[in-house]
Amino acid sequence: MYFAALLARTEDGWEASDTELDDVETLSDLTDLAQEASVDEDTVLVYIEQEDAWFGILRVDGEEDPRIYVSDASAAARSSYGEILLTDELLGREPGAEDEIAALEELVDLDGTEDGEPTGPTAEATSSSATTTTADTNATSDSDFDSDAVPAGPIGELGILADFGISEKDLLTLRTDALTEIADALGASEVLEAVR
Structure with missing residues (x-):
């Protein structure tokens, strides 16, 4: 609240x-x-x-x-x-750094789903694998975000x-x-x- x-x-x-x-x-x-x-x-x-x-x-x-x-x-x-x-200034980072990090994370997500998937999995397996990839990426970025920036x-x-x-x-x-x-x-x- x-x-x-x-x-x-x-x-x-x-x-x-x-x-x-x-x-x-x-x-x-x-x-x-x-x-x-x-x-x-x-x-x-x-x-x-x-x-x-x-x-x-x-x-x-x-x-x-x-x-x-x-x-x-x-x-x-x-x-x-x-x-x-x-703000970036308060956190002591370059202006726009957060946008760059978000853009890089988006590329990582795309690469993970395009390159890392086998050719013929079921929809359920694809969904499960994609969820795992995203979760892993988010865990890494949250950790980096907390320790480095905030x-x-x-x-x-x-x-x-x-x-x-x-x-x-x-x-x-x-x-x-x-x-x-x-x-x-x-x-x-x-x-x-x-x-x-």
């Missing part, structure tokens, strides 16, 4: 709103959503949480590039919303909330009720409760 909230800083304190992510497909979409909620180009925080698995924070300050923190990159990588936050544990900017009183150490200790603790530090508990 997912929960997403948006906190926008104003002259009178923080404003909170729950956030629908149905139309958000990219980091750019999420950044636009945050900038639209910004008052006088002040700070906006977008918080995304998958219950008991991971949480992520996107911080936008005016027109500056967004800043990102994800509590568990490998868990987030298995989520469509987590993938939005896990580390387990936190990733991103640890100082993302330092100016609001949440140190790097504090951020690393946040777990299942992270949003409540963040809202407490911001002085935004009441406005957040109104939208939860």
Whole structure:
């Protein structure tokens, strides 16, 4: 289960709103959503949480590039919303590397079914063999993906909330009720409760 909230800083304190992510497909979409909620180009925080698995924070300050923190990159990588936050830059890989990996995997799948099949098997045997080949390929690619591209544990900017009183150490200790603790530090508990 997912929960997403948006906190926008104003002259009178923080404003909170729950956030629908149905139309958000990219980091750019999420950044636009945050900038639209910004008052006088002040700070906006977008918080995304998958219950008991991971949480992520996107911080936008005016027109500056967004800043990102994800509590568990490998868990987030298995989520469509987590993938939005896990950019190539954040993961330290070349832009487009994921597309190249997917293209190579597709070629491997094609080669496996074209070259590796005997000439006259039954449909059931073909289906079984193709399934095995795909499963083996996926197992390899998942393993490579997890170990090489997406580390387990936190990733991103640890100082993302330092100016609001949440140190790097504090951020690393946040777990299942992270949003409540963040809202407490911001002085935004009441406005957040109104939208939860």
